[in-house]
Amino acid sequence: MSDDQESVIQIDDLESEFTEKVVNAGAEKLNYCFQCGVCSGSCPITRFNESFNPRRIMISTALGLPERVLQGNTIWLCATCYSCQERCPRDVQPADVIKAIRNQAVRTGITNPYFQTISATIVKEGRLFNEEEAEFFNEIRADMGLPPIPSLDLGEVSKIFQHTNVKKLLTTMTEEAESKT
Numbered sequence: 111m112s113d114d115q116e117s118v119i120q121i122d123d124l125e126s127e128f129t130e131k132v133v134n135a136g137a138e139k140l141n142y143c144f145q146c147g148v149c150s151g152s153c154p155i156t157r158f159n160e161s162f163n164p165r166r167i168m169i170s171t172a173l174g175l176p177e178r179v180l181q182g183n184t185i186w187l188c189a190t191c192y193s194c195q196e197r198c199p200r201d202v203q204p205a206d207v208i209k210a211i212r213n214q215a216v217r218t219g220i221t222n223p224y225f226q227t228i229s230a231t232i233v234k235e236g237r238l239f240n241e242e243e244a245e246f247f248n249e250i251r252a253d254m255g256l257p258p259i260p261s262l263d264l265g266e267v268s269k270i271f272q273h274t275n276v277k278k279l280l281t282t283m284t285e286e287a288e289s290k291t
């Protein structure tokens with residue numbers, strides 16, 4: 111299929127349900143977008159990887175084109191730096207729209223292995239690093255005159271993950287990934 115054919119949108123391709131789900135997941139201002147491109151122009155990721163284009167993500171989501179939004183790894187490239195959020199003249203809050211899309215993607219079983227690993231570490235350790243790494247960071251902190259990293263109540267963290275269903279979700283995703291290998 112040529113690029114021109116790929117860019118043609120067929121009315122049958124539009125899935126308003128997808129837009130609705132993303133809007134309900136926290137992208138309430140999505141439809142304010144008037145496609146100025148300030149978000150893409152401000153994005154440090156787009157500068158290095160043109161496949162990540164927030165403006166295009168906004169329009170594809172507003173139109174209801176999940177295949178275009180979810181294909182590849184693009185939605186996972188956002189570093190949540192909020193440059194777009196600060197500059198959007200319509201207060202669309204593009205970074206939050208992308209977060210809502212990610213949440214919707216995870217609900218439908220689409221995820222990114224890197225995020226899966228990070229989430230699994232947070233579930234296990236209560237934060238992004240283990241005890242050994244904490245010791246290393248504490249040495250650096252001590253050199254800088256900073257107090258050690260506070261200890262964690264893993265029981266409390268575990269309760270949060272249980273109540274928010276994260277543990278269950280991660281187990282399901284890991285099982286699905288293993289069944290595919």
Ligand code: SF4
Nearest residue numbers: 143146147148149198
């Ligand atoms: Fe849409 Fe805001 Fe991006 Fe402009 S900056 S394209 S209004 S999301």
